[in-house]
Amino acid sequence: MATLKVPANAPPPEEDSEQLRKAFVGLGTDEHAIIKILAHRNGAQRKLIREAYAAAYGEDLLKDLEKEISGDFLRAVLLWTLDPAERDARLANEATKLLTANNFVLMEIACTRSSYDLFKVRQTYHVLYKKGLEEDVAHHTSGDYRKLLAPLVSAFRYEGDEVNMALAKSEAKLLHDKICGKAYADEELIRILTTRSKAQLNATLNQYNDEFGNAITKDLKADPKDEYLRFIRATIKCLTYPERYYAKTLRDSIKGLGTDERALTRVVVTQAEVNMQRIKEEYHKRNSIPLEQAIAGDTSGDYGKVLLELIRNDENCTV
Amino acid sequence: MATLKVPANAPPPEEDSEQLRKAFVGLGTDEHAIIKILAHRNGAQRKLIREAYAAAYGEDLLKDLEKEISGDFLRAVLLWTLDPAERDARLANEATKLLTANNFVLMEIACTRSSYDLFKVRQTYHVLYKKGLEEDVAHHTSGDYRKLLAPLVSAFRYEGDEVNMALAKSEAKLLHDKICGKAYADEELIRILTTRSKAQLNATLNQYNDEFGNAITKDLKADPKDEYLRFIRATIKCLTYPERYYAKTLRDSIKGLGTDERALTRVVVTQAEVNMQRIKEEYHKRNSIPLEQAIAGDTSGDYGKVLLELIRNDENCTV
Numbered sequence: 001m002a003t004l005k006v007p008a009n010a011p012p013p014e015e016d017s018e019q020l021r022k023a024f025v026g027l028g029t030d031e032h033a034i035i036k037i038l039a040h041r042n043g044a045q046r047k048l049i050r051e052a053y054a055a056a057y058g059e060d061l062l063k064d065l066e067k068e069i070s071g072d073f074l075r076a077v078l079l080w081t082l083d084p085a086e087r088d089a090r091l092a093n094e095a096t097k098l099l100t101a102n103n104f105v106l107m108e109i110a111c112t113r114s115s116y117d118l119f120k121v122r123q124t125y126h127v128l129y130k131k132g133l134e135e136d137v138a139h140h141t142s143g144d145y146r147k148l149l150a151p152l153v154s155a156f157r158y159e160g161d162e163v164n165m166a167l168a169k170s171e172a173k174l175l176h177d178k179i180c181g182k183a184y185a186d187e188e189l190i191r192i193l194t195t196r197s198k199a200q201l202n203a204t205l206n207q208y209n210d211e212f213g214n215a216i217t218k219d220l221k222a223d224p225k226d227e228y229l230r231f232i233r234a235t236i237k238c239l240t241y242p243e244r245y246y247a248k249t250l251r252d253s254i255k256g257l258g259t260d261e262r263a264l265t266r267v268v269v270t271q272a273e274v275n276m277q278r279i280k281e282e283y284h285k286r287n288s289i290p291l292e293q294a295i296a297g298d299t300s301g302d303y304g305k306v307l308l309e310l311i312r313n314d315e316n317c318t319v
Numbered sequence: 320m321a322t323l324k325v326p327a328n329a330p331p332p333e334e335d336s337e338q339l340r341k342a343f344v345g346l347g348t349d350e351h352a353i354i355k356i357l358a359h360r361n362g363a364q365r366k367l368i369r370e371a372y373a374a375a376y377g378e379d380l381l382k383d384l385e386k387e388i389s390g391d392f393l394r395a396v397l398l399w400t401l402d403p404a405e406r407d408a409r410l411a412n413e414a415t416k417l418l419t420a421n422n423f424v425l426m427e428i429a430c431t432r433s434s435y436d437l438f439k440v441r442q443t444y445h446v447l448y449k450k451g452l453e454e455d456v457a458h459h460t461s462g463d464y465r466k467l468l469a470p471l472v473s474a475f476r477y478e479g480d481e482v483n484m485a486l487a488k489s490e491a492k493l494l495h496d497k498i499c500g501k502a503y504a505d506e507e508l509i510r511i512l513t514t515r516s517k518a519q520l521n522a523t524l525n526q527y528n529d530e531f532g533n534a535i536t537k538d539l540k541a542d543p544k545d546e547y548l549r550f551i552r553a554t555i556k557c558l559t560y561p562e563r564y565y566a567k568t569l570r571d572s573i574k575g576l577g578t579d580e581r582a583l584t585r586v587v588v589t590q591a592e593v594n595m596q597r598i599k600e601e602y603h604k605r606n607s608i609p610l611e612q613a614i615a616g617d618t619s620g621d622y623g624k625v626l627l628e629l630i631r632n633d634e635n636c637t638v
């Protein structure tokens with residue numbers, strides 16, 4: 001369930017586009033207006049606003065935003081305004097680059113989007129970068145990470161609910177054997193994680209728990225400091241309990257000194273229109289404070305405001 | 320270029336459907352009519368005929384064909400009549416089954432279809448089998464074949480003409496190093512073959528030839544009896560010169576005692592509407608006899624007739 005709130009009678013895109021233009025002109029920028037409009041329009045509406053803006057002013061709304069605002073606020077507004085497939089393609093591309101390399105971002109996109117949405121990311125990647133997503137991922141990763149990531153981003157999983165219990169049983173045993181043998185990058189283990197439907201995988205992991213007495217993620221904690229093991233555990237979480245994965249990622253981005261704004265922004269903008277309601281519930285349950293409160297305490301200025309607008313529960317705009 | 324000939328004024332699908340029904344009723348079957356109609360309708364028309372048939376008689380045209388005709392003729396007509404994505408999904412599924420396992424068929428579908436057509440095969444596979452194509456391929460293959468096939472069938476290659484010459488040079492060297500070291504299933508070699516665009520791969524292989532004095536396929540003949548090496552060579556041919564691959568496959572299906580009808584049928588029905596003209600030219604050049612003559616000499620009855628109708632050059636129907 002989304003947390004995004006869209007007014008019942010949103011103005012036509014031409015009017016939104018005009019209001020945004022007004023927010024840019026003259027001395028200073030009306031950040032309040034930017035948030036009020038963009039943080040309360042859904043993907044289809046934001047797309048129409050970008051089109052109306054280009055038609056009326058001959059400029060790209062995103063480029064004009066870059067001239068007016070900056071820093072974390074800018075990054076949040078830009079990513080949010082993008083169409084989801086383009087946003088994911090850009091995040092994924094960034095995650096394959098040397099200075100911004102991030103296997104978790106690639107895995108998150110591969111594992112939490114629907115099969116068709118992931119395919120749309122791959123299509124958009126062709127258009128934007130004249131290359132394939134899996135081409136870049138395979139080229140810029142290596143070792144065990146590549147073995148897992150290349151098939152993850154190429155997957156087109158079946159999405160039906162059908163479960164083959166005999167298969168779940170045999171593959172649970174197979175996974176257990178591999179994990180006991182510390183063969184964490186074994187090709188059978190990777191095959192199961194990267195090709196099975198989420199329903200089938202869930203049945204296999206339930207079977208694992210029933211048969212061997214531990215959750216698989218617990219058995220994958222043999223060495224808590226092993227980064228690759230942490231990556232497999234996160235992959236399994238994304239595939240089976242994405243809201244828990246996201247709640248944990250939000251927690252990690254906020255806790256301690258300093259904030260990981262990239263992670264915080266990414267989770268909020270990619271999930272506000274999708275699953276943020278459940279992520280918030282999970283966050284509250286696990287951390288005993290509401291996500292809004294945690295974010296408000298850790299962010300400031302317009303950046304904090306736009307994130308909070310995107311995840312608020314009450315129906316009325318506060319900005 | 321296709322060899323399929325469709326009459327300029329094809330009858331409406333309802334009329335074709337009625338003529339087919341007439342060919343089925345009473346004693347005996349009018350095979351001539353079946354060929355005359357179905358072998359001269361394109362994919363969109365065949366689809367409409369199936370729909371019109373189902374609407375008029377409440378039966379599946381393919382099921383009724385199964386009752387009326389048999390053997391190689393039936394298999395050719397059924398495969399031909401299917402929509403290309405469904406045909407490929409069925410061929411691929413068959414190729415993962417124990418008794419009809421065929422890695423070449425999987426590779427052929429993965430490497431010679433356009434990126435989007437391969438994606439449509441994966442979509443259709445979900446609908447038909449409630450599983451993913453790569454899920455079945457990864458599950459039912461093993462060893463080096465799986466390492467190559469799983470990413471091949473999951474690929475969504477970029478299809479632009481852009482070529483990065485520096486990359487072509489460095490990857491040609493990489494391929495040469497791996498082949499010299501007999502590391503034929505090396506993950507870098509597989510990455511290059513399974514993720515690069517066909518244009519980029521072609522540049523890399525040209526660079527290989529220029530730099531090291533041999534075509535890569537020649538260097539991959541170190542052990543002419545090695546089946547996996549033969550498979551890699553075929554993969555490279557499919558990706559860079561599909562018409563040569565198909566001409567060779569046709570030749571292999573015809574030569575010697577007996578005929579490999581499955582291969583012969585598969586190439587004719589999957590290519591008649593796509594690239595058969597160039598395959599025929601390649602066949603003639605390489606074998607010094609026209610493909611029609613070779614097929615006519617090696618097949619008989621209605622089976623031979625339907626294949627010949629699909630690949631003939633002259634504009635008029637002979638049936």
